[in-house]
Amino acid sequence: MKRTTLSLIAGTTALAAVTGFAALTAPDASGGDTAKAAARLPVERTSLLCPQPSTSDLAETAYTSFTPVSKGTGSGGRAELRPAAGKSGDGAGGDEKKEKREAEPVLSPKEPGKPVTADASGADGSALVGTAEGAFAPGWAVQQTTEVAAGIGRGLLGADCTAPDTEFWFPGAGTGDDRTDYVHLTNPDDSAAVVDIELYGKDGALKSTVGEGITVQPHAGEAILLSTLADAPQTDLTVHVTVRSGRVAAAVQALDDKLGGDWLPAAADPAAGLVLPGIPKDATSVRLIAFTPGDTDADLKVRLASPSGSITPAGHETLHVKAGMTAAVDLGDVTRGEAGSLVLTAGGDPVPVVAALRVVRGKGDKRETAFIPATAPVAARATVADNRAKGTTLALAAPGRTAEVKVTASAGSEGGKAVTKTFTIKGGTTQNVAAPVPSGLRGRYALTVEPLSGGPVYASRTLEAPVEGVSAFTVQTLPDDRGTVAVPRAEQDLSVLQKQ
Template sequence: MNRSTISLAGAVAALAVLTGAAVVTGGGDDHDTAPVASAARLPVQRSNLLCPAPSGSEFAKTTYTSFTPQGASGGAGGSGSAQLVPATPKGKALKPLTAAGKPATSTTDKPDAPALIGTADGPLAPGWTVQQTTVVDTGDGRGMLGTSCAAPDSEFWFAGASTGADRQDYLHLVNPDDTPAVVDVELYGKDGLLKASTGDGITVAGKTAVPVLLSTLVADKVQDLTVHVVARSGRVGAAVQAVDKKLGSDWLPPAAEPATSLVLPGIPADASDVRLVVYAAGSDDADLTLQLATPTGLITPAGHETMHVKSGMTSSADLKDLTKGEAGSLLIGSSKVHAAVPVVAGVIVTRGKGSKQEMAFVPAVPEVGARSTVADNRTKGSTLSLVAVGKDASVKITSSAGSTGGSPVLKTISVKAGTTVAVPPPLPESGKGTFAVTVETVSGGPVYASRTLAVPLDGVPMFTIQPMSDDHGMVAVPVARPDLGILNH
């Protein structure tokens, strides 16, 4: 999923107007003797983020935290803005972000709080992130729901949704553009594609949001589902809100695109149950290997060394208390017995016991890459989980100033290949309130990461897990050179 950026085609066209032509590849003229310069990496000039409507509960309180890393603009000057506005004709815009390096927060306790459409430009666009955290302290949907507001796209995968008797899962669709978007929703269970009565051609009008209760699309009561969302026209933001009668509620983040090897980082040490949901996206069955990256190395879960998933179908495996007191990350690979097949995967994590249980989700995620940021960290309850695959890695962690002031703090840690390091982020100096954490890959890797936010309430281990991946705050822009000679042709 790509963060919206300024059109590169437009940039090249502008250069062409100024110089007569922008030559980005060799032609058949004397100019061919000049070396072709490599693409320059420049900060994005515009970012879009979409936040789903938080909760319809009268007992919900939602905090929005907006943040752009300091220095993410690469030293570019000028002023910028970062604003979230309601995806409805009514409602007020949230408190804007006015400067990089310090979070801006807003709260609401309204049960009809709308979805939000966000835009950041100028020096506030690169790396801009928004965290939406909701606590429902009683009643239906009791739990902590967290999500990093997502960039609009045309395709999403969700592994771990459900239309079971104990679940109410809503797919939230948000359209940031003026023109309507048309969206198809496919649900895959253990026997393949479920026939949806109204899942094809869902229209989302411009600048609006549409919630879709998954159980209204199909008659089947299915515990484990994979949801595939495709915008046949336009683009949308998509998120699944899962509400369980026994296990609380949370947002199910989009999973990484289908791949033959996947990493699911940050399964908590005290997980009482871990349920893996996998969908085989290829034309052949998938034969998979499972490994757990622990703090000391890779192990194979007893009884779950391999997993077979039929083509076009969703399979699940109850891994129970997989981590057994040590934080870990699940690595999914392809068996060498057959050709590798791309899959989509996610796990449902449960903490607590009896009536004091709470759930969250860990999807397969893309790597951290150059830089990734997660907002709304607290002085207590935040844990970063980092796993290196292939090579040892060095990672720089930066905790921003707090929302009420203070100074940022930097820390560099090493992550051995095949291990998971779970650490609380360093606290801002002399600062209070929430803060943001930025993770940068210094060397080695690749590195995969997630953030767990745990805020116990009345004996319930409320928590939420946000995956962290490359913020795509820098883009490659072809280096052009003037070629006035083209005007003679």
């Protein structure tokens, strides 16, 4: 038998193993397009990573995991969150790291549609590495919420556990005298990741080589103090994290001596138009931080989508962002007692930017801080996992056309039945809606948002809780959960293997 024949048989066998003889249909010779539209199918595997919650001995952390029920997933699968092997450079040996990875999971949901929770105390908590498969994968959401009673960064710190990636933007970080900010990097893979961290202030890039080539060990977390990467204090910084090899999850923990603290999630990818949804109606101070990564200045129109319509903040109609430099402006109490979302659009030629808001509530020594990065719209579905009977506010924004939205409150983690409501959000407005609460609620629950018709919808959830006399809060945006993926339709066609 000729070698070419053997190669053809081997190739056919390999293709059968991977695709079951399926091949994309090519256009016919006449030029007619016979390719079929791609189908959207539920994802079969999802990874989420949670940063180390706190180094405070006073920290109390709650984890909540939830997967919405999705059609077409079957009944199999599993999900679990396990401790990362430790911090890079912590001296742990290979056997110790392996033992930690093989420890009992922190969370292991039993079924989609019902939240599962866990709690941790003190500073010993590690980063978590999570994997979901089968019916547990599409739309899997995990949130960690930490209460810190006193000390730097005291208050309520909330973080959505996120999927690994290779690039992140964080406008809104700082290394000022009152700030202690860390970049948390978590590596889910079996090989080390190599990461670069660049900082941009009001005068451009900060010259430093310390942030180059940072190694994050396999299945490990690393926290880098931002002030060690800067020569002088900077009030407003944009942090750019890029991965040379491998992949990581990244988040910034922003801690303030006087204003409390919270997690600063990565902002949406650079774009000429951005939406930052759900500014709390009682915000006493709102600061906008923006950055353009290109070599062209950006001029932005600033609008507030309020409950009654789109308005221009007095004295802040536009923002000029110089190329490669971080711009910041104080908007004061821009919402004036009403729900609001900031909408940024190009005032001239469209130039991609990234942006975030630093929001302060309270006065004097009762102030607390949260962050709202620009976020993507909810395309099909989005979920926020940790909600409670008191202190939950859901904000929905429709900056363009009017939209109809379905909101579902899941069953409670300890009891209760799911409840669904439908809302109409008028174009150009933001509404704090009366989000449904599970009937007979016990424990924590999840909220799932699904647009039904109309224009794009942006969402965020504010969670409040009293912490040592302070009305502490945290805000999480709700980008699309990417629970489905486009899969081209295929059919059997062995002719692709024929030798020409």
